[in-house]
Amino acid sequence: MKTTDDLRAALSYASPSSTPDTIGMIAKGRRIRAARRAVAGFAAVTVAAAVGLFTALQPGSGPDQPVPPVAGGAPNPVLVAAYSSMATEAPVKFDPLRRTLNVGWIPAGLGAQYAEITPWEQTFGGHDAAYVNGGPDIGLVVTVLARKRPVTDFSDGALGLPRFAVAKPTEPVNGAAAECLTDPKVPGSCPAIRWQYAPDAWARVSYAGSAGATPAQAAAVARRVAESVTLTKDQTVRMPFTLSGKLAGMTVTRTSTQIYSTAGNHGEAWSATVQLAPAGTVVKPTDDLLQVGLFVDVMLVPGDPSGRIKDRDGQPNTTVNGHPAWRAADGTAVIVFGASGTRSAVGYPDGHGDATAAYADVALLAHPADPSAWQPLK
Amino acid sequence: MLARAGRRGAEEEFAEFVEANHSRLLHLADLLIGDRARAEDLLQTVLIRTYLRWSKVRQDNPIGYVRAALSNARTDWWRRGGGRERPTEKLPESVVPDVAAWVVDRDAVQRSLAALTARERAVVVLRYFEALSESEIAQTLGIAPGTVKSTSARALGKLRISPELSTPTPMGEQE
Numbered sequence: 001m002k003t004t005d006d007l008r009a010a011l012s013y014a015s016p017s018s019t020p021d022t023i024g025m026i027a028k029g030r031r032i033r034a035a036r037r038a039v040a041g042f043a044a045v046t047v048a049a050a051v052g053l054f055t056a057l058q059p060g061s062g063p064d065q066p067v068p069p070v071a072g073g074a075p076n077p078v079l080v081a082a083y084s085s086m087a088t089e090a091p092v093k094f095d096p097l098r099r100t101l102n103v104g105w106i107p108a109g110l111g112a113q114y115a116e117i118t119p120w121e122q123t124f125g126g127h128d129a130a131y132v133n134g135g136p137d138i139g140l141v142v143t144v145l146a147r148k149r150p151v152t153d154f155s156d157g158a159l160g161l162p163r164f165a166v167a168k169p170t171e172p173v174n175g176a177a178a179e180c181l182t183d184p185k186v187p188g189s190c191p192a193i194r195w196q197y198a199p200d201a202w203a204r205v206s207y208a209g210s211a212g213a214t215p216a217q218a219a220a221v222a223r224r225v226a227e228s229v230t231l232t233k234d235q236t237v238r239m240p241f242t243l244s245g246k247l248a249g250m251t252v253t254r255t256s257t258q259i260y261s262t263a264g265n266h267g268e269a270w271s272a273t274v275q276l277a278p279a280g281t282v283v284k285p286t287d288d289l290l291q292v293g294l295f296v297d298v299m300l301v302p303g304d305p306s307g308r309i310k311d312r313d314g315q316p317n318t319t320v321n322g323h324p325a326w327r328a329a330d331g332t333a334v335i336v337f338g339a340s341g342t343r344s345a346v347g348y349p350d351g352h353g354d355a356t357a358a359y360a361d362v363a364l365l366a367h368p369a370d371p372s373a374w375q376p377l378k
Numbered sequence: 379m380l381a382r383a384g385r386r387g388a389e390e391e392f393a394e395f396v397e398a399n400h401s402r403l404l405h406l407a408d409l410l411i412g413d414r415a416r417a418e419d420l421l422q423t424v425l426i427r428t429y430l431r432w433s434k435v436r437q438d439n440p441i442g443y444v445r446a447a448l449s450n451a452r453t454d455w456w457r458r459g460g461g462r463e464r465p466t467e468k469l470p471e472s473v474v475p476d477v478a479a480w481v482v483d484r485d486a487v488q489r490s491l492a493a494l495t496a497r498e499r500a501v502v503v504l505r506y507f508e509a510l511s512e513s514e515i516a517q518t519l520g521i522a523p524g525t526v527k528s529t530s531a532r533a534l535g536k537l538r539i540s541p542e543l544s545t546p547t548p549m550g551e552q553e
Binding site for chain 1 (some may be wrong): 393396401404485492537
């Protein structure tokens with residue numbers, strides 16, 4: 001490539017023609033609109049009732065008064081470390097195989113809960129019960145950064161906020177100085193809060209959802225979650241598979257687990273992913289971990305032991321360990337259907353590697369359906 | 379009745395917009411995301427949001443709205459995205475049966491773009507595929523024009539040494 005004209009030409013590679021499902025989009029948009037109206041109506045009634053009750057109980061109460069309590073409880077215990085003792089210092093790097101993030105309280109009804117660990121951050125989150133795919137992004141995200149990582153490591157957007165929110169000082173969180181992230185157009189908004197949970201180590205909670213019908217309520221939920229966040233004694237991340245051979249010697253750069261309370265994407269009950277880099281690799285914060293090395297991804301669709309996503313996966317073109325499988329033409333990716341009732345995949349995102357050979361080092365648990373019975377990776 | 383008639387007219391207008399621009403927007407999403415299946419999912423989501431805001435978007439700049447939504451789809455949510463970032467969703471796209479040439483061309487470009495950060499990638503795609511000016515890119519991505527310039531320079535530097543796209547002659551601006 002000599003010139004930017006060559007680049008323009010390369011970017012304009014011929015694509016297959018596409019046929020948009022415009023009718024489907026409009027139909028889905030109508031459903032979302034109807035659902036929003038129903039949620040808004042319910043919220044309005046609920047808020048009116050709650051405010052009425054609260055006002056009756058607290059004569060003279062005004063907009064600065066505390067909001068009504070919100071129902072909630074502990075997250076899925078598989079996804080957070082059980083609290084034992086509070087760490088007074090954060091590490092400069094997290095171990096993706098060791099979970100230390102404890103979140104003690106989340107609002108009720110949070111589905112599709114997930115947890116992810118990279119060397120630079122640990123994240124816990126989930127969908128709000130009213131979330132509709134294609135609708136507004138509503139739910140909860142909790143992120144703790146490793147020590148010395150800057151606040152710019154947080155993604156630009158936080159739930160419930162425009163891309164560039166304004167930070168303002170707010171009441172401390174567990175004694176640590178904290179900042180509200182506010183939408184300048186919404187008085188009193190603070191759906192996201194960030195604070196130093198340990199010296200030189202930042203955390204952020206952002207929330208938008210059913211329990212936050214007003215800015216004050218959303219702020220109260222975010223704060224309550226934030227005050228329940230601690231770094232605790234490390235616990236082993238467990239997976240529905242174990243690694244052996246060459247894969248066991250590789251560097252784990254990312255682990256991710258998502259557990260659905262109802263059927264999630266493609267109907268799955270859970271998915272678990274591990275990203276591996278060549279042994280000895282030292283990843284940098286600027287690395288795109290999803291592009292380094294290879295990944296192992298396993299998911300379970302209850303009631304469908306075929307393990308194949310009909311509208312997404314290619315037709316099986318080989319077998320692996322006696323199971324039907326799809327293997328990419330260049331061999332850099334393989335999906336095995338039905339082993340232990342799962343869809344299990346190995347792939348090299350950078351396009352270099354023999355995925356089938358790598359898959360030989362992945363041993364699925366015989367009965368992986370229950371995440372609480374998973375095993376350490378290696 | 380009038381409201382319903384008005385809505386039907388707006389829906390027809392939205393449908394025309396989608397049908398006229400879908401192929402180009404899907405190509406843009408594919409360049410930004412690097413994964414055809416995820417690009418389709420993302421575009422679908424963005425277009426549904428566009429539909430929901432059509433009464434406002436139609437009066438302004440629908441293409442600009444969709445372009446910005448695609449380019450900025452990296453919030454807290456999209457980072458994990460309810461499973462939408464699961465790398466396995468990269469796999470099936472390779473089994474497009476009869477478009478071998480497209481796959482080869484696309485793969486070369488995508489492997490090169492994979493070396494870029496999300497922002498570098500967005501700047502390159504908006505600059506050299508969408509032909510936006512630096513100020514338009516700055517507005518789309520919500521960053522300073524100077525940042526667009528430096529990001530673009532850094533991205534071109536990376537592409538220059540990309541094994542998929544490199545040649546003995548350094549890449550230079552011809553504008």
